[in-house]
Amino acid sequence: MIQKYNAKIDYRPFIKVVGVSLKEFRSQRVEILEHTAVVFTNRTTVDSFFRICEEARITVPETMKYFCNTEAIALYLQKYIVYRKRKIFFADGKFDTFMELILKHKEEKFLVSLTEPNNGEVPDTMEKLKLNLSKVVLAKTVAADLEGIEPSQYDLMVFYSPSEISTLVSAFGVESIPTVATFGTSTASAAANAGLRIGTLAPSPEAPSMAKAIDIYIGKINSGQELSPVVVNGSGKAAEFLKAQEVKPGRKARPRKPEQAPADKKAKQA
Known part of the structure; x- marks a missing residue:
């Protein structure tokens, strides 16, 4: 656009995202080891999650599953864990496909990592779908220097x-x-x-x-x-996603075969 329109473009950050402290994490009274899966939507919460685990001396089990809204975040997990397809799942960045992915594993107990403030779409939708989850703020957004x-x-x-x-x-x-x-x-x-x-x-x-x-x-x-x-x-x-779930056709029950009356043993042979 600079070449096409001779436009002048300035790049200035208005916000920055920082991880919460261990004290701020503990004040939320969330136990990481009571969950079987963690939901990540950005890299800052990934960094904060593993930093807090290290500071609190929490050993995350190898059976823990990780759900990421993009492949980039899933690959970023390699910084902390061995990448295995059976425990790392990712969507294509779209909200509906991310929710569909999570719904396929609805038996898990999810720990949903959040940045404060947030729009609450992911955890609110999961709650409405009656999934088992806990919310935890792992990062917060603060204003950058606008001088x-x-x-x-x-x-x-x-x-x-x-x-x-x-x-x-x-x-x-x-x-x-x-x-x-x-x-x-x-x-x-x-x-x-x-x-x-x-x-x-x-x-x-x-x-x-x-x-x-x-x-x-x-x-x-x-x-x-x-x-x-x-x-x-x-x-x-x-x-929109919840509305789509409501109108999805359920599985059709197989029609039962009509019960046959027991044969009359005393029936006369033709």
């Missing part, structure tokens, strides 16, 4: 998480913020609730990536089109 940032000097600001939106509004308010681009339903909802103008969002059928969404947006602006703000409207991935 030197002047939102008014930009035509578009791009955000990937609700925490970034929260940091933005806390630091600068709303009036000085230009049009924003958002990735994901929860980020778009956070921006809309804060009263920000959303110029474009991803993923969508037209723009599966943020890069594509911005490319289309700049192209329309340069062509002189007057763009209306994006209206956020949707029930979220969790609600």
